[in-house]
Amino acid sequence: MDRTRFLVKTSAVYAFIGAFIGSHMAGGGGLELSAIHAHILVVGWLSLFAFAMFYKVFPIPKESKLALVHVWGSFIGVFGLTLGMWLYYTNPIPGLETFNTVFFIVGGTILLIAFAVFLVIAFKHGKYISED
Structure with missing residues (x-):
């Protein structure tokens, strides 16, 4: 799997969805979806794109299981x-209020774990992260 390509394409989808929600809110005059709009753009577009650039710039081994989990x-x-x-x-x-709450919590927890794995990758593969 090409991590960079996958993450860039996925981030592009989230960028479009976030921009669409933003334009919908601007056109409709309501801000009910502002938290969702912001999270889609920050974690969906910016974070995934930043991760893609990390994998493009730094030669993290392709066979890294940590990177796959991340x-x-x-x-x-x-x-x-x-x-x-x-x-x-x-x-x-x-x-479905309980289901919605659990879905929200589980998704957030998985993302938090992914960020923790990224932290481990940054230190484990630190020798690859350099200005040289």
Whole structure:
């Protein structure tokens, strides 16, 4: 799997969704989705794009299992957090409040774990991170 390509393409999807929600809010005059809009852009677009650039700039071994866990954890975590947040705040299907809350929490937890794995990668593979 090409980590950089996967993360850049995924971040582009989130950039579009975030921009679409922002334009919808601006056109409709309501700010009800502002927290969701912000999280989609920050964790979906910016974080995934930053991770892609990290893998492009620094030669983290392609066979790194930590990197694999990080990339997939980031992908699943961003999806779970942002969709869970939307479900939690909009409650589109009455009666699923507990499910929505759990979905939101699990997505956020997976993303937090992915960030922790990134921290480990930065220190474990620190010899590859250099200005040289």
